[in-house]
Amino acid sequence: xxxxxxxxxxxxxxxxxxxxxxxxxxxxxxxxxxxxxxxxxxxxxxxxxxxxxxxxxxxxxxxxxxxxxxxxxxxxxxxxxxxxxxxxxxxxxxxxxxxxxxxxxxxxxxxxxxxxxxxxxxxxxxxxxxxxxxxxxxxxxxxxxxxxxxxxxxxxxxxxxxxxxxxxxxxxxxxxxxxxxxxxxxxxxxxxxxxxxxxxxxxxxxxxxxxxxxxxxxxxxxxxxxxxxxxxxxxxxxxxxxxxxxxx
Amino acid sequence: xxxxxxxxxxxxxxxxxxxxxxxxxxxxxxxxxxxxxxxxxxxxxxxxxxxxxxxxxxxxxxxxxxxxxxxxxxxxxxxxxxxxxxxxxxxxxxxxxxxxxxxxxxxxxxxxxxxxxxxxxxxxxxxxxxxxxxxxxxxxxxxxxxxxxxxxxxxxxxxxxxxxxxxxxxxxxxxxxxxxxxxxxxxxxxxxxxxxxxxxxxxxxxxxxxxxxxxxxxxxxxxxxxxxxxxxxxxxxxxxxxxxxxxxxxxxxxxxxxxxxxxxxxxxxxxxxxxxxxxxxxxxxxxxxxxx
Numbered sequence: 001x002x003x004x005x006x007x008x009x010x011x012x013x014x015x016x017x018x019x020x021x022x023x024x025x026x027x028x029x030x031x032x033x034x035x036x037x038x039x040x041x042x043x044x045x046x047x048x049x050x051x052x053x054x055x056x057x058x059x060x061x062x063x064x065x066x067x068x069x070x071x072x073x074x075x076x077x078x079x080x081x082x083x084x085x086x087x088x089x090x091x092x093x094x095x096x097x098x099x100x101x102x103x104x105x106x107x108x109x110x111x112x113x114x115x116x117x118x119x120x121x122x123x124x125x126x127x128x129x130x131x132x133x134x135x136x137x138x139x140x141x142x143x144x145x146x147x148x149x150x151x152x153x154x155x156x157x158x159x160x161x162x163x164x165x166x167x168x169x170x171x172x173x174x175x176x177x178x179x180x181x182x183x184x185x186x187x188x189x190x191x192x193x194x195x196x197x198x199x200x201x202x203x204x205x206x207x208x209x210x211x212x213x214x215x216x217x218x219x220x221x222x223x224x225x226x227x228x229x230x231x232x233x234x235x236x237x238x239x240x241x242x243x244x245x246x247x248x
Numbered sequence: 249x250x251x252x253x254x255x256x257x258x259x260x261x262x263x264x265x266x267x268x269x270x271x272x273x274x275x276x277x278x279x280x281x282x283x284x285x286x287x288x289x290x291x292x293x294x295x296x297x298x299x300x301x302x303x304x305x306x307x308x309x310x311x312x313x314x315x316x317x318x319x320x321x322x323x324x325x326x327x328x329x330x331x332x333x334x335x336x337x338x339x340x341x342x343x344x345x346x347x348x349x350x351x352x353x354x355x356x357x358x359x360x361x362x363x364x365x366x367x368x369x370x371x372x373x374x375x376x377x378x379x380x381x382x383x384x385x386x387x388x389x390x391x392x393x394x395x396x397x398x399x400x401x402x403x404x405x406x407x408x409x410x411x412x413x414x415x416x417x418x419x420x421x422x423x424x425x426x427x428x429x430x431x432x433x434x435x436x437x438x439x440x441x442x443x444x445x446x447x448x449x450x451x452x453x454x455x456x457x458x459x460x461x462x463x464x465x466x467x468x469x470x471x472x473x474x475x476x477x478x479x480x481x482x483x484x485x486x487x488x489x490x491x492x493x494x495x496x497x498x499x500x501x502x503x504x505x506x507x508x509x510x511x512x513x514x515x516x517x518x519x520x521x522x523x524x525x526x527x528x529x530x531x532x533x534x535x536x537x538x539x540x
Contacts, residue, residue: 057427081430093425095418106414110430113411161430 006069008033008196009054009085009165014063016049023049025220026063031165031213036187036197038207038228040241041217047200048090050217051167054198055087056080067164081110084164090173092154096143100134100153103142107157127156148179155186159195166190168199172206184210204241208232216241250383252505253498258389260497261396262455266470267477267489268403269447275484276420276440279342283324284448284474285467286350291317291449292456292466293357299372306372310395310453317449321441324349329441330434350467358464366462373457392454399450400490406443407486416440420484469513476520482533491531 007030016024024046031037039047052058054065056077065073072083095103104127108120128135131152137144142153151171158166168187172180184206187197191210201207208214208228216224216237224231231237266288273281291313298309328345332338374387407413418426419436426433455470456462477496481488496516503515523530 055428057424076432077427078430078432081428087428089424089428093422093428095421095425097421098414098417102414102417106418106429106431109411109414157429 007031007066008035008068009198010064010066010069011050011054012064012066014050014053014065015061016046016053016058017061022220024053024060027215027217027220027222028063029215029222029225031196031198033196034191034194035213036191036199036211037213037215038199038201038211039215039217040201040204040207043202044219045217046220047217048169051087051089051169051198051200054080055085055167057087057089081161084111084162085167086158086161086163086165087167088154088158088169088171090169092150094142094145094150094153094157097141099139100142100145101138103153103157104128104134104160107160110161123160127160131156148175148182151175151179151183152186155190159190164196166195166197168197168201170200170202172201172203180206204237205232208237250381252501254380254383254385254389256498256501257494258393258458258497259501260494261393262451262458262493263470263473263477263497264490264493265396265399265447265454266451267474267481267493268400268486269444269451270474271478271481271484271486271489272403272416272440272444272447274478275486276416276437277329277342279329279339280475281324281329281346281441281444282343282471283328283346283350283353284445285471286353287317287320287324287445288448288452288455288470289462289464289467290320290353290357290452292452292462293361293366294449295453295456296366296368296462299368306368306457310450313453314446314449317452318442318446321443321445321448322438324445325438325441329437333434354464354467361464363464367460368457368462388457392458395450395454399447403443403447403486412436412439416443472513473516476517480520480523480530482530485530485532488530488532495531 009031011027011029013026013028014024015022015026027050029037029039039050041047049058053060056075056079059074063073064071067083067085072080072085075083095106101124104124105120108123128138133149134153134156142150145153171183171187175183180203187199187210191197199207199211208231211228214225214228214231215222216231224234224237232242270281270284273279294316295306295309295313298304298312299306324346328349329342332341332345335341374391377384377386407417415426415431415436416439418429418431419433423433426436455466473496477489477492480496481492499516499519500512503512507515
């Protein structure tokens with residue numbers, strides 16, 4: 001358990017660059033245990049780079065990433081997973097040629113080298129119960145699932161990895177409106193179950209609805225932050241990201 | 249006829265073992281490890297030294313040589329491939345550095361053992377034969393086929409049923425997706441080289457025993473056959489490689505019996521050519537080839 005006052009995840013002055021191109025310029029943010037925090041902003045603002053740096057897929061050029069106050073900056077991805085930092089990347093990164101079940105088993109055994117298999121089975125079955133559509137087709141290649149179903153699989157996989165913090169990168173991207181709603185319902189569901197989430201989204205309206213706190217990222221800088229309900233009411237946010245009142 | 253089939257299966261099972269190792273690394277890394285044939289050759293020497301100088305029985309020497317081959321494979325990865333990983337030209341660079349490493353290893357063996365063919369002492373392997381139908385089958389042939397089949401089954405089990413196998417397949421499909429699942433990709437690649445080279449080592453020892461012939465250049469012809477088997481089986485397909493290995497062995501034996509031994513390689517590669525024209529994805533290759 002984290003000490004009171006210490007955020008579960010803290011990013012301090014994080015810098016990410018690709019060669020000479022700076023994607024993220026000294027940003028700082030905090031995610032407290034049990035919170036859903038969202039990072040919104042236009043394409044190319046540095047949202048994905050931020051998550052990739054936290055998850056160990058990219059090495060930051062500067063700054064710190066702290067998990068419950070411990071420095072986890074620059075850990076390689078598999079070590080970050082060991083620490084409980086679990087990323088659902090943009091585009092979902094499911095293993096299309098492997099079966100749905102194998103995708104889940106890989107996740108269930110990710111943090112436990114020698115697991116009691118019965119326990120593992122039970123956890124995989126629990127995800128099949130949560131997502132019946134996956135259970136019905138468990139032996140089929142994951143690539144046979146539709147985009148929305150693949151997103152369910154990516155969620156199920158992430159939950160099986162027992163995340164201390166779940167990083168979601170554009171989970172609604174490319175999905176039909178009904179499925180977008182389903183994805184955000186799911187975020188609320190795992191929030192109620194006590195999960196801590198850092199959510200990157202272009203669908204600012206829904207992201208602000210399901211989150212406690214929000215940061216607005218533009219061109220690598222955090223330009224606004226505050227409780228999500230306040231940001232949703234902020235005229236600048238409404239003009240730039242909520243585009244009047246149309247539901248997207 | 250029965251005799252040729254037995255001989256073909258025997259030769260084919262060695263090709264299959266060799267090519268499976270090749271294919272495994274190709275499937276995981278999309279890279280041809282051209283040092284595979286050097287591991288094949290060195291491990292045949294390793295078994296020979298264990299038998300001749302340490303007086304080990306061959307059935308003890310074989311597992312030791314296979315283990316040594318696996319470890320040597322990890323060294324090959326470390327020296328020839330890992331330093332280049334992440335470069336945009338890592339495929340072609342790795343190909344070249346593995347050729348260089350193979351050349352160095354071969355030269356070292358040549359320096360140490362000389363160019364002459366070495367032989368296992370008489371009595372290393374069972375020399376009795378039995379009659380099956382019209383065919384005379386030596387106990388050695390039976391043992392070699394049995395070892396090859398056992399290793400094929402073991403590899404299938406490893407890849408399908410174990411945590412390591414799942415992780416190897418995950419890395420083969422997408423290193424990034426594997427990373428997100430907490431897989432240490434470098435470690436899995438290293439393990440793939442171990443398994444791959446252990447299979448190559450087994451093929452080398454069995455080849456040396458089968459023809460009682462161990463020489464510094466013994467890997468050369470098998471290397472080309474191995475490449476043919478990968479292509480014939482369908483790039484990266486493990487069952488395809490096993491099937492194509494056995495098919496190539498049968499083809500060679502029948503060519504020698506019916507046409508003449510000087511046409512052996514011509515027919516083998518002629519068939520490879522035909523398969524490429526008629527079925528470019530190979531026997532069991534993935535349905536859709538990557539478009540240019």
